[in-house]
Amino acid sequence: MSRMFPNGTGPAADPAGSHFERRIRSFQPRRSRVTAGQADALRRKWAAWGLDVDGQRSVDPAALFGGLPVVLEIGFGMGEATAQMAAADPGTGILAVDVHTPGQGNLIRLAERNGLSNIRVANGDAIILLREMLPAASLDGLRVYFPDPWPKTRHHKRRLIQPEFLDLAARRLRPGAVLHCATDWEPYAEQMLELLTAHPAYENTQEDGGYAPRPAQRPLTRFEGQGLDKGHTVHDVLFRRAAHLPASTPTPAA
Numbered sequence: 001m002s003r004m005f006p007n008g009t010g011p012a013a014d015p016a017g018s019h020f021e022r023r024i025r026s027f028q029p030r031r032s033r034v035t036a037g038q039a040d041a042l043r044r045k046w047a048a049w050g051l052d053v054d055g056q057r058s059v060d061p062a063a064l065f066g067g068l069p070v071v072l073e074i075g076f077g078m079g080e081a082t083a084q085m086a087a088a089d090p091g092t093g094i095l096a097v098d099v100h101t102p103g104q105g106n107l108i109r110l111a112e113r114n115g116l117s118n119i120r121v122a123n124g125d126a127i128i129l130l131r132e133m134l135p136a137a138s139l140d141g142l143r144v145y146f147p148d149p150w151p152k153t154r155h156h157k158r159r160l161i162q163p164e165f166l167d168l169a170a171r172r173l174r175p176g177a178v179l180h181c182a183t184d185w186e187p188y189a190e191q192m193l194e195l196l197t198a199h200p201a202y203e204n205t206q207e208d209g210g211y212a213p214r215p216a217q218r219p220l221t222r223f224e225g226q227g228l229d230k231g232h233t234v235h236d237v238l239f240r241r242a243a244h245l246p247a248s249t250p251t252p253a254a
């Protein structure tokens with residue numbers, strides 16, 4: 001990748017050097033081709049709209065968007081749904097993070113083509129972005145749409161939505177900010193609901209304590225479409241960050 005984008009003209013390859021970190025990851029490195037159009041968009045726009053997740057700097061998300069409220073979207077894939085949400089809500093900045101270079105290029109192309117100024121694209125592992133770079137209570141929302149389901153039992157530990165992730169996310173969300181997850185993988189939906197219900201830093205937005213109806217503002221995503229084609233049922237899980245964090249919540253670099 002560095003040969004494709006020399007001297008900071010595009011996303012850096014593994015900017016945080018995260019392959020040196022001994023940690024189970026929620027993603028699998030993919031070798032997929034970056035098209036000429038995606039590479040061109042990345043070269044031209046990365047300096048203005050890109051953010052390398054190097055784990056070295058603190059980033060004030062609101063400052064990236066001239067003071068707008070900011071929602072973090074983890075794992076935007078090819079970014080079509082992200083671009084739709086940004087177009088529908090220009091008063092919110094979307095900080096979109098993924099490790100997938102073709103998707104980063106695609107989302108930047110979509111933002112440029114549609115004249116969207118409220119998207120920034122972060123290149124790297126969302127855990128490092130949350131843990132090392134974002135200040136406490138700096139996010140107005142968090143979206144995790146169709147995270148990799150890791151269906152095999154021996155891979156469940158790779159799922160993004162785990163108690164440690166929820167601890168970390170709770171500290172980065174403002175009180176009242178909503179964590180919105182969606183999945184078409186039933187056992188993962190059950191896991192999300194169970195973990196969030198048990199976590200004292202979150203409150204279910206649904207009075208009955210169950211799944212939420214699909215919010216109108218969440219567009220159909222690419223991965224969701226594939227799940228629906230297979231006959232899967234989609235679940236949305238929406239929890240609000242509680243007013244106060246429990247004293248027992250660990251404080252990762254708060």
Ligand SMILES: C[S@@+](CC[C@H](N)C(=O)[O-])C[C@H]1O[C@@H](n2cnc3c(N)ncnc32)[C@H](O)[C@@H]1O
Nearest residue numbers: 026027075076077098099125126146221222223
């Ligand atoms: C199954 S895809 C879903 C993509 C998109 N949200 C959709 O619904 O079409 C999951 C995405 O999450 C990304 N991902 C997984 N773990 C991640 C992490 N820790 N940091 C950043 N991106 C991650 C993957 O690269 C992949 O693009």
